[in-house]
Amino acid sequence: MDFNFEVDEVTIRREREKARALRKQGWWQNRIAKGVCHYCEKSFPPKELTLDHIVPLARGGRSTKGNCVPACKECNNRKKDLLPLEWEEYLQHLKDAIES
DSSP states (O other), X not given: OOOOOOOOHHXXXXXXXXXXXXXXXXXXXXXXXXXXXXXXXXXXXXXXXXXXXXXXXGGTOOOOGGGEEEEEHHHHHHHTTOOHHHHHHHHHHHXXXXXX
């Protein structure tokens, strides 16, 4: 199944603006106050957590509360523009490589 499609720069810019506004809201402050990365579930100081779009903006995701999660910088950088299914496959591949 092909999940690639074009998202124009205007849309991405608009969604990034929405994300900046979301980061200032109380719900986001409460999310990062827990200090837990959505992906690796490790603890971090709240200031070290970044906002990650589960479905990336470049893949058609939106800046909504349901699509934004706190992520450590390492997980956010590794995930890049992967969709959840692709990210899970990547993590499983890493796990398999470590075990073999």
